[in-house]
Amino acid sequence: MIFRLSTLLVISGAVAAGALLFWTSQSVQQSESRLGKLRQAVQGEEQAIRVLKAEWDYLNRPDRLEFLASEYLDLSVSESEFHVSQDPGDLPETSAPELPQRKPSMQAQPANFTGGGDE
Amino acid sequence: MNSMPSFFKKTFRIRGSRHSALDTARSRIAIISAVFVLAYLLVGARVFDLTIIQGRLKQAGDTGQVVTAQAKEKFRADIVDRNGVILATSLETASLSADPALIADAAKVARELHDLFPDLVYGDTLQKLQKKGRFVWIKRGLTPREQFRVLELGHPGLKFENERTRIYPQGSMAAHFVGYTDVDGKGLAGVERSFDALLARGGEPLAMTLDIRLQHILRREVAGAVKSFSAIGGAGAIVDIESGEILAAVSMPDFDPHEPGAANPAQIFNNLTLGVFEQGSTFKIFSTAALLETHNVPMGYKFDARQPLKRGRFTISDFHPEKRELTIPEIFMHSSNIGSALMGEMVGGKALQDFYADLGLMEPLKLEIDEIGKPILPNPWAEITTVTASYGHGISVSPLQTVMAAASIVNGGIKVNPTLIRGENRAQKSSVGHEVRVVSPQTAHRMRQLMRLVVTEGTGKEANIPGYNVGGKTGTAQKKKTGGKGYDEKRRISSFLGFFPMEAPRYAVFVMVDEPKGNKASWGYATGGWVATPAVGNIIKAMGPVLGIAPHDVKPDEDMAASLKEFVSHNATY
Numbered sequence: 001m002i003f004r005l006s007t008l009l010v011i012s013g014a015v016a017a018g019a020l021l022f023w024t025s026q027s028v029q030q031s032e033s034r035l036g037k038l039r040q041a042v043q044g045e046e047q048a049i050r051v052l053k054a055e056w057d058y059l060n061r062p063d064r065l066e067f068l069a070s071e072y073l074d075l076s077v078s079e080s081e082f083h084v085s086q087d088p089g090d091l092p093e094t095s096a097p098e099l100p101q102r103k104p105s106m107q108a109q110p111a112n113f114t115g116g117g118d119e
Numbered sequence: 120m121n122s123m124p125s126f127f128k129k130t131f132r133i134r135g136s137r138h139s140a141l142d143t144a145r146s147r148i149a150i151i152s153a154v155f156v157l158a159y160l161l162v163g164a165r166v167f168d169l170t171i172i173q174g175r176l177k178q179a180g181d182t183g184q185v186v187t188a189q190a191k192e193k194f195r196a197d198i199v200d201r202n203g204v205i206l207a208t209s210l211e212t213a214s215l216s217a218d219p220a221l222i223a224d225a226a227k228v229a230r231e232l233h234d235l236f237p238d239l240v241y242g243d244t245l246q247k248l249q250k251k252g253r254f255v256w257i258k259r260g261l262t263p264r265e266q267f268r269v270l271e272l273g274h275p276g277l278k279f280e281n282e283r284t285r286i287y288p289q290g291s292m293a294a295h296f297v298g299y300t301d302v303d304g305k306g307l308a309g310v311e312r313s314f315d316a317l318l319a320r321g322g323e324p325l326a327m328t329l330d331i332r333l334q335h336i337l338r339r340e341v342a343g344a345v346k347s348f349s350a351i352g353g354a355g356a357i358v359d360i361e362s363g364e365i366l367a368a369v370s371m372p373d374f375d376p377h378e379p380g381a382a383n384p385a386q387i388f389n390n391l392t393l394g395v396f397e398q399g400s401t402f403k404i405f406s407t408a409a410l411l412e413t414h415n416v417p418m419g420y421k422f423d424a425r426q427p428l429k430r431g432r433f434t435i436s437d438f439h440p441e442k443r444e445l446t447i448p449e450i451f452m453h454s455s456n457i458g459s460a461l462m463g464e465m466v467g468g469k470a471l472q473d474f475y476a477d478l479g480l481m482e483p484l485k486l487e488i489d490e491i492g493k494p495i496l497p498n499p500w501a502e503i504t505t506v507t508a509s510y511g512h513g514i515s516v517s518p519l520q521t522v523m524a525a526a527s528i529v530n531g532g533i534k535v536n537p538t539l540i541r542g543e544n545r546a547q548k549s550s551v552g553h554e555v556r557v558v559s560p561q562t563a564h565r566m567r568q569l570m571r572l573v574v575t576e577g578t579g580k581e582a583n584i585p586g587y588n589v590g591g592k593t594g595t596a597q598k599k600k601t602g603g604k605g606y607d608e609k610r611r612i613s614s615f616l617g618f619f620p621m622e623a624p625r626y627a628v629f630v631m632v633d634e635p636k637g638n639k640a641s642w643g644y645a646t647g648g649w650v651a652t653p654a655v656g657n658i659i660k661a662m663g664p665v666l667g668i669a670p671h672d673v674k675p676d677e678d679m680a681a682s683l684k685e686f687v688s689h690n691a692t693y
Binding site: 011015022026030047050051053054055057058060061062063066077078079082 | 153160164168172176194204205208209210211263286288289290292331332334335336339660661664
């Protein structure tokens with residue numbers, strides 16, 4: 001016999017090792033490619049975040065907000081007289097508005113408490 | 120042994136008996152064929168890999184290529200304001216190039232590009248696309264949206280190169296102090312320059328002391344004053360005098376930091392820290408404080424301001440002549456040059472110089488940017504210099520220097536050092552651990568009273584914002600004639616330096632306007648009281664709500680300046 005049993009074993013072992021090596025290298029390659037892609041995606045996201053942050057601060061420029069507020073809002077610039085300290089004693093006396101008794105039939109309707117002013 | 124086939128018997132016999140050439144050949148053939156079989160197996164395995172495995176992966180969207188994440192250098196660090204609003208950041212921007220060899224219909228591509236970017240001239244683009252080479256630049260620094268639109272066109276000949284660009288989202292808002300970089304990202308001015316090495320290392324953003332909201336208010340008012348008085352420039356600052364932090368700083372005219380090359384030298388020039396000017400009457404804060412500090416004179420002490428003062432070949436006169444004897448509060452609130460000159464003489468040349476040096480007016484200001492002007496001091500300090508320096512002429516300092524010197528007096532007499540970088544002063548204070556006193560608390564208190572008087576009774580009435588108890592001093596300096604000696608009466612620098620709230624000063628607000636021309640609303644006047652004071656008033660009015668400062672109303676007879684009124688004559692022309 002040309003090949004002894006041990007030789008056969010060695011050869012089959014080598015083939016098995018080769019196959020294992022091939023399988024490992026394949027999975028490493030795949031993982032690396034996945035990693036690379038994830039890294040690229042992360043980089044892309046980071047890039048997008050940088051752009052969005054810059055854009056946020058660009059759109060919130062005080063001069064732009066001032067222009068937009070004067071153009072589209074019925075609000076005026078607050079003045080020092082409107083400012084009260086956080087001390088509750090500085091606030092004018094107020095009492096909770098008394099709500100009128102409701103008829104049972106009206107309770108089904110949505111209550112509208114948001115409107116200001118006493119009835 | 121009998122059960123063995125004859126072939127094996129034969130083999131064994133051959134082996135066992137003697138080695139022949141045939142045997143050697145046989146084993147060589149076996150080895151070689153084994154090698155070939157292995158090689159074919161390998162090739163087969165690789166073919167299987169490439170066709171079946173990779174093909175599968177490709178179908179699943181995996182290109183099978185190993186994408187190596189480029190080890191990119193870090194982005195240059197951002198610069199932010201005290202609330203974290205971005206003042207400067209680096210972004211990757213795409214620049215559009217083309218490979219003319221891959222452009223099939225140059226005219227069509229050029230037309231489509233012209234539609235996307237109207238600033239690209241159709242003819243130029245067409246010429247570029249019809250060139251023989253393989254690379255031409257079309258447009259640099261595209262926004263992501265522009266890049267997307269170009270990609271949508273779908274021309275294979277259009278390509279992108281990624282480049283890093285420094286972006287200033289606030290535009291020209293704080294351009295002189297944030298600074299700018301060149302195309303390679305090297306800092307050329309402002310904080311970008313002085314902190315270049317730190318910023319280039321990347322990492323955490325650098326926080327400045329500026330507050331972009333206050334910066335906007337200040338810029339709006341300075342620009343407004345410059346415009347309505349047809350001035351050539353201006354400057355302004357808001358400083359927290361407790362910490363020395365500069366909350367807002369403006370120099371007009373300003374420029375777009377994205378294109379510093381397009382700006383003229385006047386726009387690039389920093390009027391607030393690099394420019395040195397004769398400050399005029401705001402210097403009376405210092406000469407008056409020097410007098411109160413060095414001489415024990417009562418507030419009612421009178422100086423003779425009946426006639427213009429003659430000293431050598433100079434004559435010093437008042438802008439609003441009162442033509443009578445004036446008390447210290449009257450001199451301060453009417454801004455009498457004659458009175459201040461007499462005060463300066465009383466203090467004496469040496470003492471006045473020492474006092475100015477203590478306030479930091481005799482040497483360049485220490486600040487975290489490189490654009491710092493060196494004061495122009497008379498050399499030698501003649502007797503007449505003592506007189507003129509008392510009312511802010513004959514000595515030129517930067518506007519911010521004046522602000523900081525006055526802040527040191529108003530701040531109870533403790534020297535205030537300016538800073539543009541958050542946390543810097545706190546670190547300094549804890550490491551050095553001692554404060555420099557420039558005037559006594561008594562002098563500081565009397566100066567606060569005098570400055571309050573200017574706003575309640577004198578030239579600074581326009582800055583009297585109810586609830587904030589503003590104090591300050593107006594300044595109107597004549598500029599030197601451009602050619603030859605003497606002063607030009609028509610070219611002035613008008614300023615107002617205000618502090619509030621005066622009972623415990625926290626903020627300094629300064630506005631300076633260079634060469635204002637009187638307008639209808641100011642009855643032709645272009646002095647500090649008409650030009651800069653209303654601007655400071657508007658700033659304080661707008662600042663209060665932004666910073667959440669509750670107003671604190673004081674009855675007229677409880678006002679700080681009330682006790683000075685007995686020294687003010689009521690037949691005053693105001």
